[in-house]
Amino acid sequence: MNLQVGVKVLIKNSKDEYLFIRRTASLSTDKKGTSWDIPGGRIEPDEYLLDALKREVKEEVGYELQSEPTLIAAQDIFVPEKDLHVVRLTYTLLEDVMDVSLSEEHQEHIWIHQSKLQEVAVEPYLTEVLQTKYQLLVS
Secondary structure: OOEEEEEEEEEEEOOEEEEEEEEEOOOOOOOOOOEEEOOEEEEEOOOOOHHHHHHHHHHHHHOOOOOEEEEEEEEEEHHHHEEEEEEEEEEEEEOOOOOOOOOOOEEEEEEHHHHHHHHHOOHHHHHHHHHHHHOOOOO
């Protein structure tokens, strides 16, 4: 089984809104491109976790993180059909991101107020983090 480590960040602004991004349909895990996710990705060999997180955020949304994120969750994600085990670390960060410039892997972004999170469909692993680890209501 192949082991990979991924890092993601839940960015919250001063208006209690969270940044979500949607992958293009061809790259989406649900193949319809309907689920929302947060910035992040896999670490590269010999790369520190936070360096990987900063790189992924810059690549995916064109933003350079200004402050230190806080780790909120660690998950084991097993994908038997791909012989894959992903350890996913999710961070949170309070930061006012002014401009979002999406990579070609993503088709759109939204800022969702904390009170409206239950109205959006998010990736399953993220639903678990938001509901059980961060006490946020999502669908």
